[in-house]
Amino acid sequence: MTNLRLIARLDVKGPNLIKGIHLEGLRVIGAPNDFALDYYRQGADELIYMDIVASLYGRNHLGEIIKDAAKDIFVPMTVGGGIRSIENAREILRSGADKVAINTAAVANPGIISDVARQFGSQCMVLSIEAKKIANDHWEVYTDNGRERTGLDVIEWAKLCVSNGAGEVLLTSVDREGTRKGFDVELVKAVSSAVNVPIIASGGMGKSEDLLPVVNDGGADAVAMADILHYGRAKIGDIRATAKAAGLGVRRYEYARSNHN
Amino acid sequence: MNTPEVTIIDYGVGNLLSVKRGFEHCGAKVVLSSDPNIILASHRVVLPGVGAFPNAMDALQKLNLVSVIKELGELGTPLLAICLGMQLLMDESEEFGFNLGLGLIPGRVVAVSENSVEGTSQKIPHIGWSSLYNSCENINWKGTLLQDNEVGDSVYFVHSYMAQPANPINQVAHVIYGGHRISAVISKDRITGCQFHPEKSGDLGLKILRKFCLD
Numbered sequence: 260m261t262n263l264r265l266i267a268r269l270d271v272k273g274p275n276l277i278k279g280i281h282l283e284g285l286r287v288i289g290a291p292n293d294f295a296l297d298y299y300r301q302g303a304d305e306l307i308y309m310d311i312v313a314s315l316y317g318r319n320h321l322g323e324i325i326k327d328a329a330k331d332i333f334v335p336m337t338v339g340g341g342i343r344s345i346e347n348a349r350e351i352l353r354s355g356a357d358k359v360a361i362n363t364a365a366v367a368n369p370g371i372i373s374d375v376a377r378q379f380g381s382q383c384m385v386l387s388i389e390a391k392k393i394a395n396d397h398w399e400v401y402t403d404n405g406r407e408r409t410g411l412d413v414i415e416w417a418k419l420c421v422s423n424g425a426g427e428v429l430l431t432s433v434d435r436e437g438t439r440k441g442f443d444v445e446l447v448k449a450v451s452s453a454v455n456v457p458i459i460a461s462g463g464m465g466k467s468e469d470l471l472p473v474v475n476d477g478g479a480d481a482v483a484m485a486d487i488l489h490y491g492r493a494k495i496g497d498i499r500a501t502a503k504a505a506g507l508g509v510r511r512y513e514y515a516r517s518n519h520n
Numbered sequence: 521m522n523t524p525e526v527t528i529i530d531y532g533v534g535n536l537l538s539v540k541r542g543f544e545h546c547g548a549k550v551v552l553s554s555d556p557n558i559i560l561a562s563h564r565v566v567l568p569g570v571g572a573f574p575n576a577m578d579a580l581q582k583l584n585l586v587s588v589i590k591e592l593g594e595l596g597t598p599l600l601a602i603c604l605g606m607q608l609l610m611d612e613s614e615e616f617g618f619n620l621g622l623g624l625i626p627g628r629v630v631a632v633s634e635n636s637v638e639g640t641s642q643k644i645p646h647i648g649w650s651s652l653y654n655s656c657e658n659i660n661w662k663g664t665l666l667q668d669n670e671v672g673d674s675v676y677f678v679h680s681y682m683a684q685p686a687n688p689i690n691q692v693a694h695v696i697y698g699g700h701r702i703s704a705v706i707s708k709d710r711i712t713g714c715q716f717h718p719e720k721s722g723d724l725g726l727k728i729l730r731k732f733c734l735d
Binding site: 261262264299302304326329330331333334335352353354355356357379380381382383426427455456457480481510511512 | 536541544570572641643644645646648651672676677721723725
């Protein structure tokens with residue numbers, strides 16, 4: 260097992276970092292890269308940028324934002340939202356992103372997963388799943404930021420896409436997203452025991468301790484955090500300390516030594 | 521002080537912008553090139569790489585860069601090979617069958633084990649931050665690109681294959697994954713390979729790039 264990854268997630272609409280509840284009801288937080296740089300300095304292990312209206316308008320606008328971020332930020336960056344072709348993926352990767360996250364386009368055309376994996380490697384093909392609970396132990400795949408249902412079962416969908424070459428799964432609970440009620444541990448557990456690629460749990464982190472059950476019981480390899488960081492309810496250093504105190508492996512990160520010599 | 525110059529070999533693979541930005545952050549002037557003359561005349565050269573071994577060797581072949589990179593070894597030009605670039609330094613790889621590498625450091629490239637030493641299954645690729653350990657107990661990192669780093673520093677990995685140098689002296693640092701020892705930094709003469717991404721490993725990774733610029 261590698262160290263637990265603490266990932267800052269930035270949902271972006273046009274030029275703004277935004278935050279919603281259940282991926283809706285959006286509120287402007289500020290300039291994405293001001294927050295991104297702060298999270299990098301706090302010791303975020305990775306960043307995820309999601310263009311949350313891109314699928315709707317058919318275009319990802321994050322290229323310029325990522326190019327700008329790549330001047331000062333030296334941790335892995337994943338970019339998602341509206342990526343529907345090899346050309347879109349290439350453009351995003353050339354802008355400084357390390358991985359692309361694909362959801363809506365994969366539902367419309369599952370072949371894009373294997374195309375991206377073959378062209379750029381599985382390590383940069385992140386399957387993004389927006390999951391909504393429909394019954395006990397059953398979740399449905401949603402697209403377009405939790406707006407559109409697909410009829411697909413989350414577990415079966417994850418298995419299919421991983422066998423097609425997805426190297427990682429960003430698993431967002433639409434039910435928990437923005438609620439601060441903690442992660443949907445059952446959802447994460449169901450997916451992490453069904454596929455053998457890393458799972459990034461997303462949606463619901465209200466306090467540092469919320470990451471413990473989703474890692475220990477859910478089997479998450481990484482947690483994506485938004486709201487808790489954007490509103491300053493916890494710093495990444497505090498979250499790292501909580502994980503470490505509970506016996507979880509985390510990246511050794513010393514702000515003082517890293518930045519002052 | 522003169523501005524250090526770094527040439528990054530552009531053969532169509534990987535996130536070159538991040539490598540470029542990393543070196544620029546360290547104060548270097550960076551050139552991206554696939555021109556043999558420019559590469560051979562460079563003070564220091566970076567061989568990046570993401571993707572599959574045979575595709576990368578094919579791409580280097582098509583640009584007539586295989587012999588150019590081998591010549592850098594003979595010239596003693598400082599060469600830093602990152603991720604797949606490091607694997608290309610070896611004699612051969614088992615990724616997608618058997619493929620010849622650049623042969624600059626003796627040894628082979630093999631798959632990272634899908635099982636831990638205890639026999640439990642583990643996730644492939646190996647993705648994430650892992651701590652570096654010193655591979656040669658009697659030799660510290662002085663004089664290597666890790667000179668300014670410490671044992672235990674965490675750096676960012678993403679890979680499914682790993683280099684196994686034939687000569688243990690060529691392994692400078694390793695990480696432990698599922699109890700297995702995986703080469704993290706290998707070196708021979710002026711050639712260094714990093715399995716992890718120094719350009720994605722925060723300030724501790726930038727130290728390695730900075731050291732390379734001063735070499």
